[in-house]
Amino acid sequence: MNSSLSRYEKLLVFGTTIIFLTIWELLSSLKIVDPFFISSPSRIITSAQWLFAHGLWNDIRVSLEEFLWGMALAILFGVILGWALGWYRTLSVVVEPFITMMNAAPRVALLPLFILWLGIGIESKIAAVFMGAFFPIVFTVMKGVRTIDKGLFDLARSFGANDVQVFTTLAIPSSVPYIMTGLHIAVGRGLVGVVIGELLAAQAGIGFMMSRASSSFQTDKVFVGLVLLTGFGYVLTEVLKMIDKYFESWRI
Amino acid sequence: MKIDITGLSVEYIMRRSGDKLIALKEVGFSIATGKFVCVIGPSGCGKSTLLKVLAGLQSPSAGEVLLDAAPVQGPGKNRAMVFQSAALLPWRTVLRNVTYGLELQGVSIQEAEKIAGDFIDMAGLSGFEESYPREISGGMQQRVNLARALVTRPDLLLMDEPFSNLDPQLRNVMQLEVERIWEQTRQTTLFVTHLINEAIFLADEIIVLTARPGRIKEIVPINFPRPRKLGIKKTPEFHVLEDRLSELMDQEFHEVVYQQSQDDRP
Structure with missing residues (x-):
């Protein structure tokens, strides 16, 4: 833009x-x-300087780690499941209602369970990110596979293409723009997952820092966390836009 | 490739209404090897369906379709289709679009690119090998569409109104190109169109189909010597043929209008 x-x-x-x-x-x-x-801009800067000198880097590293792991797993499994659901009608008839329900459920409500199962370390936050990011990816990829251009399908068939060839030469490439759409939604939801997870129960991370600062009435520090998260979200969106531009012409 | 069709009927069940739609009814004709045959008829008469049956994309409801005396069983390497919409893969370059059919037929990419070279020249695409479909004009896209079919060296080339989305000038150019290329390859070709002058210009024989359900109305031989130049479109012989075919088509067009008025009746 x-x-x-x-x-x-x-x-x-x-x-x-x-x-x-x-x-x-x-x-x-x-x-x-x-x-x-x-707070105020100058107070936030002062506060940020102090925080960076006192372990904020570690919080950033932990949050980033949680986010990246969660996203990576969500992309891996989301894309694979999306492809499978888009391709195999029978599978989607069976599985889709479950996924739709899971997607409709308020996933934040699952966090207490994740914490019970996985503890307060990074694992429960990875799960939180995963739960946020996984569904939009599954749904968009599934849609992408299902909307293969009829003309291209006939074309491939006319050259005697088998199912594997149709899948690899048509379904996968035409799902790429849809994967990008899914990623846009997934990134936002993944960030929410990290923060809420850390606010609820954690040992480190930006959300954890914010929650501690808030409970000791240190508004400036809360704002530092907010600025960091906003900046991170912004950078990610811009990166996605750049990748989008590259794949723009893949849309049929 | 010699084509023998007898008693070919194709019926669809309409998904929404459940009504039966008869696209082709008891169609029969033969085409000798190396002929350029055009199929014309009013829209919805089953022209494209006929091509799809020959391509192996649509199975007949009744009748026999023999290619060199062997019945059609699905798509095959001996046939290639040129589509009405260019149907190019937007993520592939011109070169890789041209090689797509070969790749699907199991030819390695290096080998396919080597073979494609000649056909890229033949289709007038030299210099555009690394362009993407979005970067080239509609006419160029149709050349890619054509080259992609030619490169598999089919015994039967099936062309489904390939120029219907081009403007009239470009259409003339492409007709000339197809004629020129066909002079070199001499593949048996079935070319569907709804333009009478396009059919006369290109064909050795024109099959006129009736309104739905499509039957053979007449088969008109065209005897202009080859190679043909666009000038023949201005000759009296051409006009005579054009008049005769228009008359045949008009009769069918009236039939279509009548059918529609029947369909609209409460």
Whole structure:
């Protein structure tokens, strides 16, 4: 999106950001609103410096590890199951209702179970990320396989293609844009999984740091966590957009 | 490849209404090896169905379809189809689209690319090998579609209204191209179209199908010498043929209109 902004528009975005931050800073430092509630940009920076000197890197590493493991597993199993469900009608008739139900269930409610089963270490958070990210991937990939262009299907058949060839040369490539769509949703849900998991019960991580700061009324630190998570989400979305652009033309 | 069709009928059951739709009814004809035959008829008369049966993509409800005296059993390496929509794989380059059929037939990629070279030249695609379908024009896409079929060196080439999405000028160019290429390959070719002048320009024989259910209305031989140039479209002989075929088609068109008025009746 950003690349399509004109220079004027970019300037506008930059300007409004500066104005927003200034107003925030002024509201807080002039005590118009109590900084205890809203912190301020300068307080957040100071607080971040202190935190980075006192173990924030470890929290970031733990959160990242949980997120990446959870996503990797969700992509691996989500794509494979999505392919299988899209390809085998009978399988999807049997399995799809279960998956739809699991997807409809409030997955946050499963967290206490994960913590019982897997403890308060990173494993329960990996499970939380997985549960968030897995379903959107399964559903979109399944849809991708099912919407193979009829013309391409006939084409492959006319050259005598067998099922394996149709699957590898048509189903897999045409599901790629759908995998990307799934990833966009999955990344958001995965992040939610990490944070909620850590807020609930953890030994380290950004969410854990935020939860501790909050219970000791350190608003600035909570905001540091918030800024980090927002930044991380933003970077991930931008990376996905770049990958999207590469695969854009794969859509039929 | 010699084609012998006797008593061919194809019926579909409409998925929604459950009604039976007869696409082809007791169609029979023979085509000698090396002939270029065009099939014309009103829309919905089963032209494409006929091609699909020959391609092995659609099984007949009744009748016999023999290719060199052997009944059709599914798709085969001896046939290739050129589709109405270019049906290119958007994630493959022009070269790899052309080799797609060969790859499916078990030819290694290196070997396929070597074979494809000649046909890329023949179809006028040189210099576009590494382009993606989205980067080339509709006319070029149809050339890829054609080259992809030719490269498998089929004994029977099946073309399903391949130029119907092109503008008239481009259509003329492509007709000339197909004629030129066919002069080189001399493959038995069945070309479906609804344009009378396209059929006359290309064909040795034109099979006219009736309105649904498609039957053979007439088989018209075309005897213009080859190679043909677009100029023949302006000759009196061409116009005579055009008039005669238009008249045949008009009769069928009226039939279609009548059928539709019957369908609409409460």
